[in-house]
Amino acid sequence: MYGRPHFIFSDIAVCNLKRSPFRTAGLISIVALLAFMLFGGSLISCSLFNGADGLAKRLGADILIVPKGYDQKIEGILLRGEPSAFFMDAAWLGKIAHFEGVRAVSPQLLIASLNASCCSMPVQLIGFDQETDFIVEPWIKTALPGRLSDGEIIIGGAISGGAGSKLEFFDREYTVVAKMENTGSGFDASVFMTMESARTAAEDFIARGGNLTLPDNAISALSIMLNEDSSPIGTTKAMNEHFGYGNSGIVVVPAKEIVSNVSGNLRALVTIIVALAAILWLLSILILAIAFSVILNERKREFGILRSLGATRRKLASLVFLESGIVSLFGGIAGVFLSALLILPFRTYIRDTINMPYMQPSVIALIGLTAGSLILSFVAGPIASLISSAKIRKSDIIDVVRDGEL
Amino acid sequence: MMLEALEISKEYKRGDRPFFAVDGVSLSIDKGEFICIVGRSGSGKTTLLNMLTGLLTPDSGKIAFDGVAYDRLGDDELSLLRNTRLGYIMQGRGVLRNFTVLQNTILPRALFKRAEDPEAKAISLLDRVGIRHLADQLPARLSGGELRRVSIARALLSTPDLLIADEPTGDLDEETAAEILSLFRSVAEEGTGVLMVTHDLDATSLADRTLVMQSGRLRERA
Numbered sequence: 001m002y003g004r005p006h007f008i009f010s011d012i013a014v015c016n017l018k019r020s021p022f023r024t025a026g027l028i029s030i031v032a033l034l035a036f037m038l039f040g041g042s043l044i045s046c047s048l049f050n051g052a053d054g055l056a057k058r059l060g061a062d063i064l065i066v067p068k069g070y071d072q073k074i075e076g077i078l079l080r081g082e083p084s085a086f087f088m089d090a091a092w093l094g095k096i097a098h099f100e101g102v103r104a105v106s107p108q109l110l111i112a113s114l115n116a117s118c119c120s121m122p123v124q125l126i127g128f129d130q131e132t133d134f135i136v137e138p139w140i141k142t143a144l145p146g147r148l149s150d151g152e153i154i155i156g157g158a159i160s161g162g163a164g165s166k167l168e169f170f171d172r173e174y175t176v177v178a179k180m181e182n183t184g185s186g187f188d189a190s191v192f193m194t195m196e197s198a199r200t201a202a203e204d205f206i207a208r209g210g211n212l213t214l215p216d217n218a219i220s221a222l223s224i225m226l227n228e229d230s231s232p233i234g235t236t237k238a239m240n241e242h243f244g245y246g247n248s249g250i251v252v253v254p255a256k257e258i259v260s261n262v263s264g265n266l267r268a269l270v271t272i273i274v275a276l277a278a279i280l281w282l283l284s285i286l287i288l289a290i291a292f293s294v295i296l297n298e299r300k301r302e303f304g305i306l307r308s309l310g311a312t313r314r315k316l317a318s319l320v321f322l323e324s325g326i327v328s329l330f331g332g333i334a335g336v337f338l339s340a341l342l343i344l345p346f347r348t349y350i351r352d353t354i355n356m357p358y359m360q361p362s363v364i365a366l367i368g369l370t371a372g373s374l375i376l377s378f379v380a381g382p383i384a385s386l387i388s389s390a391k392i393r394k395s396d397i398i399d400v401v402r403d404g405e406l
Numbered sequence: 407m408m409l410e411a412l413e414i415s416k417e418y419k420r421g422d423r424p425f426f427a428v429d430g431v432s433l434s435i436d437k438g439e440f441i442c443i444v445g446r447s448g449s450g451k452t453t454l455l456n457m458l459t460g461l462l463t464p465d466s467g468k469i470a471f472d473g474v475a476y477d478r479l480g481d482d483e484l485s486l487l488r489n490t491r492l493g494y495i496m497q498g499r500g501v502l503r504n505f506t507v508l509q510n511t512i513l514p515r516a517l518f519k520r521a522e523d524p525e526a527k528a529i530s531l532l533d534r535v536g537i538r539h540l541a542d543q544l545p546a547r548l549s550g551g552e553l554r555r556v557s558i559a560r561a562l563l564s565t566p567d568l569l570i571a572d573e574p575t576g577d578l579d580e581e582t583a584a585e586i587l588s589l590f591r592s593v594a595e596e597g598t599g600v601l602m603v604t605h606d607l608d609a610t611s612l613a614d615r616t617l618v619m620q621s622g623r624l625r626e627r628a
Contacts (some may be wrong), residue, residue: 007509007516007524019504019544305500308461309514309560310489312481 009315012306013322024327027291031331031377032338034284039373040339041277043360044350045270046369050359051185051351052266060135061223061255062232063239065096071251074221075258078186083112083124085202087218088250096222099239101230106132109198110220111205111212113169113191123159124190125169127198135223136192150200151175154192157182158348167191170204182359195219223255281376288384292324296388303392317389321382328381332374340370408599409458409568410434414467415622416453427453429622430467435601437567440594442610443603444627445619451603452497454619455572458601459494460484471568489518493561493598495571499553501545501560507532508541511560524563531559535589551582558586568599575609587612 017024066074067088076082090107097105109127128136130147136154148154153174155161165176174193182188193201202214226235232254239252296303303316311319343350344360351358361369416428427450435441445451456462458469460476469476471487479487488494501510508528515524532538535555537548545553554574561569571590575583583606591612594600602613610616616627 007512008519009516011509012505012513012516015504015509302502305496305502306513306517307485308459308488308494308496308500309517310485310487311517312485314481315485315517 009319010322013319013326016302016319017323017326023295027288027324027327027381028331028334030284030287030291031328031381032335034280034380035332035335035373035377036339037280037335038277038376039336039369040343041273042369042373043339043343043366045273046361046365047347047350047358048266048270050361060225062226062230063224063236064253064255064258065092065222065224065239065250066220066253068249068251071253074253076186077110077124077190078258082186083122083189085110085112085212086220087213087215088220089215090217090219092222092250093219095243096224096239099235099242101226101235101238102224103227104132104134104225106134106223107195107219108135108221108223109195109202109218111198111202113201113205123156124186125198125201126190126192127195127201128192129195134225148177148192148194150194150196152177152193153197154178154180156180156188156190156192158188159191169201170208170210172201172204185359281380285380285384288324288381289387292320292385292388293391296320296391313393316392320385320389320392324381324385325378328378331381332377335377336370336373339373408436408472409601410468410470411458412468412470414454414457414464414469416450416457416462417465426450426622428457428464431622431624432467433458433617433624435568435599437599438594438597440591440600440612440614441602442613442616443601443619443624444605444607444610444616445603447605449619450622451619452572454624455494455570455601455603459488459492459570461488486518489514490564491567493564493566493569495554495557495561495569495574497572497576499545499550500557501553503545506542506544507537507548507556510545510556511541511563513560514563528559528563531562532556534562535559536585551578554578554582554586558589562593562598566598568601569593571600571602573603573605575604575606583609 064074065088067086070084070086073082073084073086077084087109093105093107096102107129111125111127113123113125126136130137151172151174153167153176155167155176155178157180159167159179161167161176162179163176166173167176168174169191174191174197180187180192199214202212206212206214224235226232236252236254243250243252303311306316306319307313347358347360360366411431411433413430413432414428415426415430417424418427419425429450431450431454433454443451443454453462457464460469460479463477471491476484501507502513505513508525511528511532512524529538529541532541532555535558537552537555537559540548540552545556548556558571558574561571569590574590575586578586587609590600590602594614602609603619604610610627617624618627
């Protein structure tokens, strides 16, 4: 009839928070912002690292050779899945295969699909040579029952569909036989097929009025694996000297350079994100500490009354501590939830905006990130309230009573 | 004697000038005794009560409750004494705005857990002071007199040995003030000592003794 019969100490904190909704909402918002940044920042950082890691693992080549002027294009394909088509003479395959230090060389034929029934965006069609391939097949063997036939395709993790489904490119239907796991790199938006299928797709494209010239015996790129005692940089230099850099019509690119460029950019970006999160964490604690201090002055009267009723100094301090803990708990949960709501579904948009390999962490890692963000948010309030709690514990509260005109 | 103060003093500063808010006051009160202290504003009455309740430490002198000196008690013990054996009705509207009348009344029990459920007693006390029907209301909806009654009910919750009241009838109409004084008288007759500070000389009519506070000093009224 008259509410809860057992009114306990923690109820004082809960009542105070519930019946001062604007003050409580303000404090929760500060912690929520902190949690939002902590979770969002760490999630994006983690996804970038995953993306770079996935790219480094996926890019099994030591050196890439592409037509002159297309070194940026191949980077776009690998990092961002920006479809492109370019060609060079397949005769380069023989020249490179016998170059000193080269252990294996495999050609790829790249065709850009401007539209496809499968996708909301253009995809990269990659024809690869199954005889010599060491890049694509190692990653699909577990999913691919046998050799890929003409008209069969393997799709990247970001492409909708699965084994057995059909996709259509330039009015020709292809059968999906396997799907790759997400890597966070451009491979996720790529479709892998035999060299013959890729050539057919290109011919279909041209036949439908597509603006493309496909020379006979054309390939787009060569992926090179070196002997263990050969260095990518040294071999790149030797190739450039041998074939005449700038005059040969090709560009030799150490593949690791692409990854290390990514890693370098990534380190800078993640450093900024981590620094911002740390600054925000400290700033939030400072803002909360100031807020608690101001609130403490406003609550002198309340503390004076509680003291007169028998509240010990320790109890008053723990009341402030408890209230800040509750605020932090709700703020932390709200911030992480909002952050997850905004970031998790928009990974494609984020990847496109950042222009770097991006792959969200596993569920276990996500749980870890959530727990970490919640813990850091949860401790922010109590840490911020330490000064106010210490003030209460040290002060002779009757001065508070006198000041409060009780 | 239940509460005994011996030569207690408290000094404050106004600007650079020190002054004694309470200057060598001795006082004793026994169970069932009703004592009034009258005096002008600023004469040191509230400071004296704050020292007697252990909220403020005197600069000199001794205070003891049932023979136990305050200076031998720590914060926990003094707080427990206030919670269980002293009922303090502070000057002004000493209720918490975020809590209902009933919650305000049972607040002392939320601070120190005890086995028994305080609600039944709180309701009966609210009934005794005439505001049972307001138990679920927040203080913002109550008048000054009603708020004062909440403080009184709360102070009586633990059946204290001593009830200390600072200007309990200060801003009340005559009728309400008379009801409250009558309540104090009956509380004293039930065995609880009552020490009341007031401006109102008429309010002293029900007291066993009346003391006068002037410039920090206390004397018997002639």
